[in-house]
Amino acid sequence: MKGASERLEREQRERAWLAWHIASLPLQKKFPSEKDFIFGGEKKRDPRRKSPDELRVIAQQWHAQISGMKR
Secondary structure, three states: OHHHHHHHHHHHHHHHHHHHHHHHHHHOOOOOOHHHHHHOOOOOOOOOOOOHHHHHHHHHHHHHHHHHHOO
């Protein structure tokens, strides 16, 4: 039951995120290009292998971002 409850809460947050972004689009002065809108303006990825220290920093940044979304 707890897992189902968490799934429903996550799905509701996802719908709220989508609704907020849809509602904010008309308020932008410059509408984003289709590519930027769909892919979020992703930059080219760095093809070189990353060192363990670089991977640790990336993981810490990712964890901090995910932890902030749970609030």
